[in-house]
Amino acid sequence: MTTSNKSERVPSDKVNSRVERSRHTVLTTAFELLSEGGVASFTVDEVARRSGVAKTTIYRHWPTREALVMDACSRMIAEQETPDTGSLEGDVTAILVEIAHLLPTANWSFVLPSIVDTAERNPEFAEIHSRIQRGHAAPLREVLQRAVGRGELSVDADVSTIVAALLGPLFYRRWFSREPIDDQFVKAIIKRVLASL
Amino acid sequence: MTTSNKSERVPSDKVNSRVERSRHTVLTTAFELLSEGGVASFTVDEVARRSGVAKTTIYRHWPTREALVMDACSRMIAEQETPDTGSLEGDVTAILVEIAHLLPTANWSFVLPSIVDTAERNPEFAEIHSRIQRGHAAPLREVLQRAVGRGELSVDADVSTIVAALLGPLFYRRWFSREPIDDQFVKAIIKRVLASL
DNA sequence: ATTAAACGCTACGATACCGTATCGTATCAT
DNA sequence: ATGATACGATACGGTATCGTAGCGTTTAAT
Structure with a gap:
């Protein structure tokens, strides 16, 4: 291991890639959903359905619906x-x-x-x-x-x-x-x- | 009665005034609510609470929430x-x-x-x-x-x-x-x- | 192989909202 | 006074959504 000692606490790229894959999938779907129905009709359940990512996982990354919506908006x-x-x-x-x-x-x-x-x-x-x-x-x-x-x-x-x-x-x-x-x-x-x- | 015969089917002013009073109260409240929260957060229950007009009465005048919202919007x-x-x-x-x-x-x-x-x-x-x-x-x-x-x-x-x-x-x-x-x-x-x- | 982190699934509790049903009351013309 | 019309109050059934709990499974680093 070249860039980290054994007490490495920052996740390595590989570990991150799993998390990042989820994050990216969810964000993409969220933005797509936003484009279709706007902020009002945006639901976490629908994001979960479409993205295939479990709702629980979504809530592991974003504390609340609002946070996800804002994150998706920032894509603009x-x-x-x-x-x-x-x-x-x-x-x-x-x-x-x-x-x-x-x-x-x-x-x-x-x-x-x-x-x-x-x-x-x-x-x-x-x-x-x-x-x-x-x-x-x-x-x-x-x-x-x-x-x-x-x-x-x-x-x-x-x-x-x-x-x-x-x-x-x-x-x-x-x-x-x-x-x-x-x-x-x-x-x-x-x-x-x-x-x- | 000067303007109607006894088979009058168009409601007289007095009868109408009761209906119109409700309609007007509801519409005013609805528009006020719209101004505050927009179309998205508009609820019939809240209109009923604020206006004092029973929700049942509201649904006697407007078939659906949408209809009421659109009617309120038309005030603009x-x-x-x-x-x-x-x-x-x-x-x-x-x-x-x-x-x-x-x-x-x-x-x-x-x-x-x-x-x-x-x-x-x-x-x-x-x-x-x-x-x-x-x-x-x-x-x-x-x-x-x-x-x-x-x-x-x-x-x-x-x-x-x-x-x-x-x-x-x-x-x-x-x-x-x-x-x-x-x-x-x-x-x-x-x-x-x-x-x- | 072992282990820890991340994930999926199902099921909830809680709340909010729509629209309706029921029944009793108030208003008003006649 | 009587009857018709409109209204109020309460209580629903149904659905949708948020956010969480519990528990088993996958992934991937060591």
Whole structure:
């Protein structure tokens, strides 16, 4: 044994892999279930049924239903990669077109309203939601900051406002007006917002 | 009796008033409960407890829990009044400032995410949500149409896109980024959108 | 082979909720 | 006064869910 003495208390990889296999299976199933029915209809029993992992085992890893739900929600915190086309308009277009494509299809777009709703009354979910949101806005904030650095954007520019002006209309169409989001719409929004800088 | 003969089958006002009193009490309580916990945690038992109306009576008026929830949700379908300041910018400003004031306080702003979430998987709620949404957008659409009539706005202008560009950022701040919505923000959005027409 | 950790299975207790049944009471028009 | 209609109170049956207990079985390290 090269990395541990005989009083090793940290589990070796092999031992861990069994635990991790369970954890991973459960989390994957949990997220899948979340995508389908949202936070409200999420049940531990159903996760157990689908995943094949015994309910007792699930409760050995997560102390409560809430903990599992939050863990599954955290899977949505995935920062996108930031493009670098050289121009602000190019970057913004790349980002928004990507999001516009994800909005009608990606799993997280079905779960998000549920998280927003839960976050409205639950501080812990509000924190998770906040992290997800920052993940969505991060690439946009970055390309805007870069534009400021290049002098393409005024130093006084209110980045938060611009982000809201760009993302807001897309989100609005996805969850509120429920209209389709085609490239023409995306470009119209970008044109309007960037023209006024 | 002036308005009915002796074979009157439509209940008189007095008879109705008893029924209507129950209906109204229940609906008010139901809406209040909705505001607090959303659709998910809404229970008929709790409505009965709070309103003082017996659960049996509730089920005499609504066949199922769903029906009561939807009826309570329909209370949110209230079209705002449309301002008429003479100029497009004046009208739009009046509308958005009003909404910006309502967003952090009005009851419906706490329920809406719940409805959006439910609508994601339930066609009946999607219909209710659609009506609520049209109610929110209606004044905006009207003042934009009027501006077209005055020649203040091009006939080619895509009203739906402009509505999304105006309402989207406000909604985004209320439910997604959870940032405050001050008048400065509202005016910045209006300026950006209207400047590009 | 032995042993400890992790897992599966079944069965619970507890609670909450839906929707109904039953029966007695209050209201109100006539 | 009488009868019809609506209401209240209580008690259910049925189901779903959370979280736990008990106990045997598998896995994998030594």
